[in-house]
Amino acid sequence: MHTPSSPARMLARRSFFRVAGAGAAVSALVLAGCGKDDPEPPVPGTPTLSLGNFVATATSDPNITVLNYAYLLEQIEAAFYDKVVTTPPADLLPGELAYLTDMRDHELIHREYLKYALGTSAYDNTLATPLVFDFSTFTLTTRTGVWTAARQLEEIGVAAYNGAAKYLTSADHLNALGKIVSVEARHAALAREVLQPGSFADNVGTTGLDDAKTPAQVVALIQPFVPIAISTANLPTT
């Protein structure tokens, strides 16, 4: 049920992770230093982003597909909060920057955790430069704009994890996903509260259940943030 772990793979993971910590710091700097005047470098490689191979072949692994999907979501969230914390809107209320900083930290840790879990199976393992996400659809110069964006991203995250969990065949990965999604739900509730007190569970209907979205639904929602087309061909549907 779980990913085989040979001693060689463990070693590779460990050495990989040492690099990953440094890489995260570097990419944060790149994002921070990316002003409007800097044209974004073209992303080399294929023009579409495929998150894994869910086609039912002997070598396909739905766990890799779902983890890559989660990894992309966490990359988007981490980049968003990093941008906001680096250049916060002037009208944030007392305490709000502390919330946003905590949320940035959590999402970046989620991202690095998933990168570790995927190892060389990470979708961007062979990309020369990491994807630079596009948040131009958001208004990040006001607290209302920032929290509206945070609410949107967190709600996408909760619904995406809730909808994708059933495709995992590894109990370990399911366990790990559960540890992350409740933190996303805590974030989502707070973002809602900041914008509109009392709205923490407005999306919870008469059954008392939260949203679950299919990968295809989620990809349509996150495509505006991703600079290349995301292929849904290999995403699980059943």
Place this chain on the structure above:
Amino acid sequence: MNFFHILSEIEKTDPEVFERFDSRRQVFKHMTGFGKKMTAAALPLAMGAIFNKAYGQTTSAPGVNDVLNFALKLEYLEAYFYNIGLSGDGTIGNNTTTAAQTALRAQFSATNLSSLLKIRTDENNHVNFLRTALGADAIAAPAVSQFDFTGGKGTNAGPFAGLFSNAALFLAVAQSLEDTGVRAYKGGAPYLASNKDVLTAALNIHSVEARHASRLRTMRRGGPMNDNASATAGAGTGASPKSWISGQDGGGASPAQTAPIYAAGSAPAYTPAGITFPAEDNVTQGATGAAAGVNLQTALASLSFPAAAFSEAFDEPLDVPTVSTIARTFTITGSTIF
């Protein structure tokens, strides 16, 4: 009698026999004492105990209905709590409001009361949803009299005495119940994987419990009459919690009673190898099977994030026996619900 010879013979048909005794090999520490302390007559009895630990199926992995019925019990616990405090006689679907409930309601701002009533509605809906999902397999509704939310085991004079007339106490117990629920659903999820629809539904309840916990934590930071989520950022302690669990949250809202909600669980024998129940301050993630995970705080030290962030980023699951012990805080002596 050569004990190791016996084990060696067993190993030929069960290569994992040594692991079965105890993954941490503590059994061999116990065995060190055998030679010194135990008579030959007592040895067979001791061996029986050891083999029972290794192979005995005193508990087996819960099935889908077991997990759902356990969740249903917890939802009754939560729903009865909000019902008694805010509206009705405790039971599902009773919506009369007493003078005492009106008095408690008056201690909250209109928006905060509205949030509490929404949480109450959600918990009652969870009971109904799970009853429908289980159908004829659902447990009978427990009697309201089986619960004592003061923690007094039936005396109604426990450490939370007065919780239904004191807004701060009410919120403290509410947060404790919701945080317990989040950990419990997380612990149950791996046993629901065989039924994709049920797993998804359970996770959809799980994230709602997390929303509730987050909202209650907002109220506890600002106070029952304060609507403003931005009032204070929260220190991450029991008295002024963040919206997420930070470390072990200082033992929670009332550490003498609530510390176990944030502490480590204990893995029952049937637990899959990669799944553990660490305390909420855990920073090591990603174990797969027998392979250990990675200490994220160490591996990502270059980020210079506060230590608490690494625990806050992940909520941890709890096992059924530990959740049952926590839940028994709120049942009367002699109750067999949990």
